[in-house]
Amino acid sequence: MKRDIILTLTLIILGLQSIYPNNNIRISLLTCSSGQESYESWGHSAIRIIDDDNSCDITYNFGLFNFNAPNFYLKFIKGKLKYQLGIQNTNDFINSYISEDRQVVEQKLNLSAESEKRIIERLEKLYKPENRFYYYNFVGKNCTTELRDLIFSNVNTDFINKLTSKSARIIISEYLTGQPWTKFGINLIMGSKVDRGINTYNSMFLPDYLSIELGKINYNGKSLVLNEELFNLKKTSYKKQPFLLDPTFIFIVLAFVVLFNTSSKLQVMIFILMGIIGLLVMSISVFSHHLELKNNFNLLWCNPLYLISAILLITKSHIKVQIYLSILLLSLIIITVIVWIAELQSFENGFLPIALILIIYNLRIVKTGLNFGYSSSRVLVSR
Template sequence: MKFGMKPKSLLLILSLLVGKTMFSQVPELSEKSQISLLTCAAGDEVYTAFGHSAFRVQDSVLGIDVVYNYGTFDFKKPNFYLNFAKGRLIYSLSRSTFDDFLFSYELEKRWIKEQILDLSLEQRNQMFQFFENNYLPQNRDYLYDPLLNNCSSITGTILKNQFGDKVVFDGSYLEKQYTFRQLVRQFLKVNSWSMFGIDLAFGSPVDRKATVQEHMFMPYYAMEQIRHTTLDRKPLLKRERTILDYSEHLNQTFFPLTPLFWFILLLAFTGIITYFDYRHQTRSRWLDFSLMLITGLAGTVLFLLWVATDHTSTPRNFNVLWAFPLNAFVAFIFAFQDKLPQWSTKYLWTALGLIGLMLLLWIFKVQIFSPVLIPLLLTLAIRYVYLIRYSKL
């Protein structure tokens, strides 16, 4: 029997061998290639509220059209939520075809703008080599930081790492240099539960002014910054075009569902209960227990975010002055004793003093607090003042 190999089988093996060789090293881009920054519009969900940035590499000669996306995370990774709470969330660089990347934004009707970078062939190959090397399994993961190291801020980091001082970010387009908190508030309404939660969790570090490059943690600012960036003293932006043309998503808020509405309601309710307590010379222990337990537990969480995590935005959070962690312990004492203990007056005066100190820090801009807190602070103050009076009966 003769042993031979069919032509089709031979071609298949040869193609696999060639393919293996090609993918073991990064191919050289042709003169037809281009590298661009994609900026995607903000969406309706909180995690899409600031938009998105990604890099695109195209080469019609090699048949390449891929997107390098630094905004990929996996809920199924071990301890995902625990790592999120600790500030040790791992994001990854993913690579997909441009059509696949486009699909989800078409479904959500979010615009995409493309900024083609004016790079020499050598510079394009340098960046392509970097992306491909960065995409290797051992390199693609990075420690995410929502303000300092995210899918958008990494744009400026990559440009600086690749081209050094040849890249100059001109900040003259900025009306002023904003703080990190101000930048976030430009994309989320202050009177929304999401912004209230963020304001609550953010500490005083986010109230410093961001540098020109640090503004790029917001995709919209990264897009604007590319328009005002030079490489080798020439504009980095070659040309710009719109790939998907949809209107900006406008999030409407229904006031009865906002935190301000509910805190005003709580203030009115507490005022009425306190008035009847005063008339009847009594104390609604359930109200005191609820207020002190909730504020105490909130303060405990904020304190742990301050001292027990790696978050860069949650240390030195003076919200713990009104959300006093000790309240969680005192709540049970106040709940089960009709007559308040002797030390309660000093404790309540201290709690009032801490609220006053918080207001001073706000006035002197050591930390900017959510204005939505004002009815809640009044609620606590009314109850603390009444309890001081009641303790003397």
């Protein structure tokens, strides 16, 4: 069965090669809404090609990947995960999204025969085995940017590129309002580059943004989008998480607990957790090929130094080192606040109660250490 499908698609492609330019060819952008999985939060894009004369209706999909590939998540974070261009029967493609209660919007493009020819030629070239694989990058190279580049490089429109009022971080976060923990985690590992101003062209790295901008553009004095068709009225909606499970609320409650609780065990646990998370964030920032994860100022307040501090607390040794380390950690938190105020990088609101917790603990270490040192010196003198 699989062999028959591949053979059929191959014959369709060969058929396209022989018939264009053809007035009966139609090209459409397909924009799919968000799904339930975290990686589906931003939707999906694909391009549909219909040739009525040859009963051909196929969809080129740049978003195929092997979820079962060895070290999938590690490759994804490192920027070494290969996506590929695939061809699907359009009905199968659309029905797969409808079955997940996801909308598919089709925008039929108003193109000349020459533009259609160039687009099809480019797709055929990219579908060759040596070209169909590419390294995925969330902002720079994905299923939507491939289609954006394909359309804008082969269609002469009146599009004017200009700076927007948004950053990539803002655009990404817009789709995570119903997933506060996912939003917190993603913003924790993203660096300062995603806080820079982004122009209209680069903002089209997400499906909805490409769809909206295409709807504004004119081509040969007419709208580039002839008309739109909506498949499936249902739309996946995230269940709003209870307020009590919101990370910011949880961190605020924890801050009050820390304020009135002097348990050293809780302090050690929090420092170990902070150190491990800091080590993970640092590893991602250093070893990932994604530029969006570089230059991450979150490492100022969330860093591996807390592991050293936890060890010193457990062993109750090197009091002077512990004091200096806590002073350093306090200074780094202050620098983080300055970075936030200066708008060099945005931080999640949950950072504030976490910062308060760390300030309380580090101040206690400094105060306790100084008192210990003062008492010890008095004992030594009295002897």
